[in-house]
Every structure is written in structure tokens, then in C-alpha cells.
Amino acid sequence: MKRPFHYTAWAVPLLLLVMLLPFLWLLQMSFKPTDMILEFPPRMVFMPTLEHYRGLWNGEFPASFVNSLVTSTVSTALALLLGVPAAYALSRWSGRGRFGLGLSILLTRMAPPIAFTIPFFLAYRYLGLLDTRTGLIIIYMTFNLPLVIWMMQPFFDAVPASLEEAALMDGAGFPTVFLEIVMPMATAGIAATAILCFLYAWNDFFFALILTRTDARTAPVAVVNFMNYEGWEWGKIAAGGSLVMAPVLVFSLMVRRYLVSGLTAGAVKG
Amino acid sequence: MPAAHALSYEGQRRRFTRWAISPSVILLLLVAGLPTVFLLVTSLTPGTLVQAGSLTDFSEPLGNYRYLMEDKRFHESLLVQARLSVYTVILQVILGTGMAMLVHAGQERWKSLRHLFVIPMVLPPIVVAVIWKLVYTPDISPIFHTAKALGFMLPAFTSNADFALASIVVADTWEWAPFTFLMVLASLQTLPGEYVEAARMDGANGPRIFQHIVLPYIAPVLVVCTLFRVIDSIKAFPLIFLLTGGGPGSVTEVTNYYAYLLAFNYGELGYSSAVTVVLLAFTVVISWLAMRLNGKLQNQE
Numbered sequence: 001m002k003r004p005f006h007y008t009a010w011a012v013p014l015l016l017l018v019m020l021l022p023f024l025w026l027l028q029m030s031f032k033p034t035d036m037i038l039e040f041p042p043r044m045v046f047m048p049t050l051e052h053y054r055g056l057w058n059g060e061f062p063a064s065f066v067n068s069l070v071t072s073t074v075s076t077a078l079a080l081l082l083g084v085p086a087a088y089a090l091s092r093w094s095g096r097g098r099f100g101l102g103l104s105i106l107l108t109r110m111a112p113p114i115a116f117t118i119p120f121f122l123a124y125r126y127l128g129l130l131d132t133r134t135g136l137i138i139i140y141m142t143f144n145l146p147l148v149i150w151m152m153q154p155f156f157d158a159v160p161a162s163l164e165e166a167a168l169m170d171g172a173g174f175p176t177v178f179l180e181i182v183m184p185m186a187t188a189g190i191a192a193t194a195i196l197c198f199l200y201a202w203n204d205f206f207f208a209l210i211l212t213r214t215d216a217r218t219a220p221v222a223v224v225n226f227m228n229y230e231g232w233e234w235g236k237i238a239a240g241g242s243l244v245m246a247p248v249l250v251f252s253l254m255v256r257r258y259l260v261s262g263l264t265a266g267a268v269k270g
Numbered sequence: 271m272p273a274a275h276a277l278s279y280e281g282q283r284r285r286f287t288r289w290a291i292s293p294s295v296i297l298l299l300l301v302a303g304l305p306t307v308f309l310l311v312t313s314l315t316p317g318t319l320v321q322a323g324s325l326t327d328f329s330e331p332l333g334n335y336r337y338l339m340e341d342k343r344f345h346e347s348l349l350v351q352a353r354l355s356v357y358t359v360i361l362q363v364i365l366g367t368g369m370a371m372l373v374h375a376g377q378e379r380w381k382s383l384r385h386l387f388v389i390p391m392v393l394p395p396i397v398v399a400v401i402w403k404l405v406y407t408p409d410i411s412p413i414f415h416t417a418k419a420l421g422f423m424l425p426a427f428t429s430n431a432d433f434a435l436a437s438i439v440v441a442d443t444w445e446w447a448p449f450t451f452l453m454v455l456a457s458l459q460t461l462p463g464e465y466v467e468a469a470r471m472d473g474a475n476g477p478r479i480f481q482h483i484v485l486p487y488i489a490p491v492l493v494v495c496t497l498f499r500v501i502d503s504i505k506a507f508p509l510i511f512l513l514t515g516g517g518p519g520s521v522t523e524v525t526n527y528y529a530y531l532l533a534f535n536y537g538e539l540g541y542s543s544a545v546t547v548v549l550l551a552f553t554v555v556i557s558w559l560a561m562r563l564n565g566k567l568q569n570q571e
Contacts, residue, residue: 008376015372016383022401022444023389025412029404040415082297085290093287102561104298107306110557112505114529115550118312118543119305121533122325142301145294165279174286203394205508210534220396224512227403234410241400245393252392256385259392260452264498 030238037234052239061240064222068244071133071218072201075140079197082141083148084190088182090149091156101153105146113206116142124211131213139211140201147200148193151262155189156182195255196262199248219244306550313547317540325539334544343520343528344545351524353435354442355503359496361443366450367492371484373451374458384455391448399512402441406513428513434522441509446502450495457491458484497560504553525549 029037031048056062090101108116120139121130129135159182167177183190208218217225223240226233252259313334317325338344373384390398406428408414417424427437461484469479506524510516516523516531523531526549533542 006376006379008372009379012373012376012380012383015369016386019387019444020389022405023393026397026401026404038410040412040419042412042415082294086294089287089291092283093291100295104302108298108302110501110553111306112526112529112546112549112553113507114526114533114542115309115546116302116305118533118539118546119308122308122312122539123305138301142297145298146302149294164283168279168282174282178286178290199392203396205394205396205511209511220394223400224396227512234404237400238404241397245397248392248394249389252388253385256388259388260456263391263449264494 026238026241029234030242032235032238034235052235053243055233055236056239056243059236060217061219061222061236061243064217064219065243067133067136067212067216068202068219071136071140071216072198074133075137075144075201076194076197078137078141079144079148080190080194083145083193084152084183084186085178086145087149087152088156088178091153092161101146101149105150108143108146117207117210120207121210130211131215131217133216135211136201136208136216136218139207140204144197144200147197147262151193151196151258152186152189155186159185192255192258193262195251196258199251202244202248309543309550310547312540313543315540317538317543319537319539334541337541338544338548343523344525346520347523347525347528350435350520350522351504351526354438354506354522354524355500357435357439358442358446358503359499361439362447362499363450363492363495365443365447366452366495367454367488369447369451370454370458371480374455387451388448390445391452393445395445395508396512398441398445399508402437402444402509403512405441406437429518431518431521434514434518438506438509438513438522441513442503442506445509446499449499450492453491453495454488457488461487493563494560497556497563501553501556501560504549504556 030052031050032043032046033049033051036043036046090098116139120135124130124135129138163181164177167181168174172180203220204218205220205224208216208221209224212218212221219240223237223244226237226240255262312325314331315325315327316330316333317327369387373380373387393401405411405413406426408424408426414424425433427433465483465487466479469483474482504524505526507526507530510522510524510527514522516527520528525545529542529545529549532538532545
């Protein structure tokens with residue numbers, strides 16, 4: 001049934017615009033000259049300025065951005081390194097393993113972060129890991145490992161065992177089979193999983209707030225620090241916020257197909 | 271056949287998978303299992319950071335839990351949590367479903383737009399909080415300017431006892447309605463068109479089609495969304511941290527936030543652990559329920 005005109009023609013874009021208004025507003029504010037930010041009625045047309053971004057560049061923000069990049073990337077790499085083989089193992093070996101997987105995901109994914117923070121805080125204080133990137137990397141890896149196992153399993157399920165058997169008969173050892181036959185067939189899954197892990201660590205605020213002070217402070221925490229007692233630097237807040245969300249927007253478009261399974265990991269399945 | 275070999279395909283694979291999984295299992299026990307035990311142990315002590323030895327003082331192991339029973343602020347926080355969860359989940363499920371229906375109806379035309387609806391959900395939670403901080407701050411928010419221009423005063427939402435929780439609910443709904451949207455839209459796309467066509471032929475109108483065909487079809491997804499959002503709402507933090515700080519008074523102080531304040535503002539690690547254990551127990555029960563229900567729903571299909 002083809003209709004020439006349908007209410008959705010205006011309703012859908014209108015709804016989208018209303019929904020994204022607060023987000024677009026933050027974005028435009030980051031390019032607005034300081035003296036216009038508080039102006040009302042708000043100016044729709046203005047000469048965009050990079051002064052807020054330049055202001056960020058000269059402060060402590062770049063260091064926190066680097067901290068975010070390093071902790072997110074390294075924790076993702078480690079989680080993949082450990083989790084991908086584990087996911088393969090579980091895919092090929094159903095039984096008790098699956099229950100353990102379900103339980104571990106359930107615990108790490110569902111538990112309120114504060115449940116981990118108190119023990120980690122005490123342990124880190126003792127071990128001297130407070131306010132270090134290493135400390136953050138460990139906790140992000142902890143939370144991402146079950147996600148990796150969860151996400152990767154279906155990809156390995158899709159690799160037929162007969163392929164592995166054939167390669168083995170040709171005399172290859174199992175590690176070779178895994179690296180050269182199985183892994184290449186799961187590349188798409190690994191990429192998607194890596195992005196989701198990265199986003200998880202990148203988006204974290206809670207752990208970084210508690211487990212870092214200055215040296216290892218991440219970008220999300222740094223943005224909040226622009227709201228200080230001397231008055232809020234709206235331009236910097238908007239610019240910092242925009243920078244923090246930029247990689248997220250790009251990456252999440254790339255993995256949109258896997259967003260739901262990533263977000264619900266362990267929520268409802270064992 | 272290589273089955274005669276000392277290590278067949280099966281055997282080699284078994285040996286390999288054992289090696290592949292061990293590091294993860296050990297690590298998860300170490301960094302996820304051990305802290306849970308640690309939390310339980312800490313909850314049995316009067317542990318604070320200022321008093322040496324207090325974290326290993328087990329002279330009154332159940333003291334914290336006894337105090338929980340009479341801690342008004344804790345009880346209050348559970349109520350706030352319940353309110354927050356109920357409001358946000360209901361709003362998010364209804365709005366998300368509505369949005370999904372709308373986009374589904376205009377699918378061909380707006381197919382590419384649907385990914386943009388998901389933006390609030392993928393944004394870093396603290397950026398979401400910053401955005402709503404802007405919306406709720408009188409100096410800067412166009413909402414307040416507009417109200418003033420129209421000649422009436424709006425209360426400062428986040429610092430007004432009557433509006434503070436509502437302002438959190440609105441922000442949280444903005445952030446997470448897209449989750450229901452995404453799940454319901456995916457479900458609607460698998461709804462066989464013939465069902466709807468047949469019903470329309472029989473003279474059913476929109477609301478009836480929704481009630482008798484669409485709703486039963488997406489019901490399992492709605493249940494999953496609800497449970498998942500309930501579990502997540504227990505973890506609400508960045509919005510409360512940035513918008514209200516639990517206040518004014520304690521009208522937006524959910525249990526999670528109370529536990530945070532106890533541990534990291536007041537240094538009451540032992541008592542905070544006890545609060546957290548209760549929270550954890552709640553979460554495990556709800557998650558278990560979610561798993562059970564989802565299993566049942568899948569069996570029905």
C-alpha cells in the first residue's frame with residue numbers, strides 16, 4: 001500500500017528534532033562566543049569560534065583526554081586478549097562452562113558499580129594503584145571481559161567445526177588452526193566487540209571519579225571539574241562535553257547492529 | 271581416520287579450550303569474585319578510613335545490619351529508589367514504544383533516521399548529565415528565559431523539593447527511552463504483515479489492531495525492556511551526582527547514591543558495604559527473575 005502523504009512525513013523528523021534539541025544545543029554552545037552564551041533570545045546565527053576548544057587545549061584537559069584514550073584502549077585490548085579465546089572455548093564446549101559464563105556476566109554486568117568500588121578502593125590504596133591508569137585499566141578490563149565472552153560466542157558458533165577438522169588433518173596444530181582458520185572468520189565480531197568495550201570504558205564516570213584524583217583523571221571527570229566554585233565555564237563545559245562524545249557518536253554508528261546485544265549482555269540470558 | 275591418533279580432533283580441541291579459558295576464569299574469580307567476598311567481609315566491620323584497625327574489627331559483625339534496620343535515611347533512600355524506578359521505567363517503556371510505532375509506520379521514508387534516535391542512549395552518561403544541567407540552570411536555559419519573557423517564574427527545578435526527582439526522571443527518560451525504542455522497533459520489523467492486513471480486512475481499527483495483534487506480539491520485548499531498565503535504574507548515578515547531589519534534603523537520594531556518600535564522603539566504608547550488600551542482593555534477585563521470565567517467554571514462542 002503506497003500512500004502519497006502520511007503523517008509520519010512530518011511527525012518523525014519533528015520528534016527527532018525535539019529529542020535531539022538538548023544535544024544540539026550543547027554542540028552549538030561549544031562554538032558560541034562567550035558573551036553570546038547567556039544571551040536571550042538565543043542567537044541562531046553567529047560566527048562560530050574555536051576559542052573554547054583552544055582554551056581546553058591549553059589547560060589540563062588534553063592530559064585527561066589522553067588518560068581516557070589509554071585506559072580505554074589498553075583495557076579493551078587486554079579484555080579481547082583474554083576473552084576471545086575464552087569465548088571460543090565456551091562456544092565449542094557447552095555444559096558447565098555456560099553456567100559459569102552466565103553467572104560471571106550476571107554478577108559483573110548487573111551489580112551496582114559501588115559494590116566493586118569499595119573493595120577496589122581499599123585494595124588500590126594498599127597496592128598504591130589509586131590515581132593510576134593501571135588501576136583504571138584493571139577495573140575496565142574486569143567489566144569488559146564478560147562482555148567480550150558474551151559477544152564473541154555467537155561468532156564462533158558460526159564457524160563450522162568441519163573446517164577445523166580439515167586443517168588438523170592437514171597437520172596443523174590447534175593453536176595454528178585457531179589463529180589462522182577460526183580467528184579470521186570472526187574478525188567482524190572482534191571489531192564490533194572491541195568498539196563496544198572501548199565505549200564502555202570511555203563512557204565510565206563512576207570508577208574514574210572515585211579511583212582517580214589528578215594524574216589519571218579521565219575526560220568525563222575533567223568536564224565536570226569545569227563546574228567549580230569560581231563559576232561555571234559554560235563554553236569549556238560545552239566544548240569538553242562535545243569532545244568526550246565525539247568518538248562515541250562515530251563508533252556507535254559503526255556498531256549499531258550490535259548495540260542491543262552489547263547493552264543487554266547478561267541481562268536476560270544465561 | 272585420525273581418530274586412531276593419541277589425540278583426535280576432539281582431544282586436541284579439548285586440550286586447547288582448557289588453555290583458552292583458564293586465564294579468564296582465574297581473572298574473573300580474582301577481580302570479580304574476590305571483591306564480592308571482600309565486600310561481604312567489610313560489611314561486618316565498623317570500618318572507616320580514619321580509624322586504624324577498624325576494617326579488621328569483627329567484634330560486632332552484625333552491627334551494621336542492625337543499624338540498617340533503624341536508619342531512616344536508608345529507608346528513605348529505598349523509597350526514593352522505588353519512585354525513581356517506577357516512574358522512569360513506565361515512561362521509558364511507553365514513550366519508547368510510541369516512538370517505535372511512529373518510526374515503524376513511516377519506515378520506508380525514514381529508515382536512515384532511526385539510528386539518530388539512539389543518540390541519547392550512547393552518549394557518555396556524564397555528558398547526558400551535563401546537557402540536562404544546562405537545561406535546568408536558570409541563567410543559561412532558554413526554558414527559564416522563555417518563561418520570564420512570558421511573564422511567569424519557573425521554580426529552579428533541581429533545587430526545588432517538589433521538582434527535583436521529576437527533573438531526574440525526565441532526564442533519565444530522555445536518555446533511556448531510545449533503548450525501548452530500539453528493542454520494540456526490532457520486534458515490530460519481524461511482525462508478519464499478513465496479521466495486520468487480515469485484521470484490517472476484518473474491519474479492525476488502529477487501536478484494536480494494536481491491542482490484539484501488535485501488543486501481544488511485542489509483549490515479551492516489553493517485559494525484557496522493563497526488567498533491564500529496572501536493574502539499570504538501581505545504578506543511577508551521574509544524573510543525580512551532577513543535577514541534584516541527592517538533594518534538596520534527600521528527596522533524590524537513591525540507595526546507590528547514599529552508599530556512595532557513606533563511603534566516599536563520610537568515609538564509612540563498613541556501613542556503606544552493608545548498604546551495598548543489600549543493594550546487591552536486590553539486584554541479584556531481580557536479575558534472576560529476569561532470567562527466569564525470559565526463559566519462560568522464549569519457551570512459549
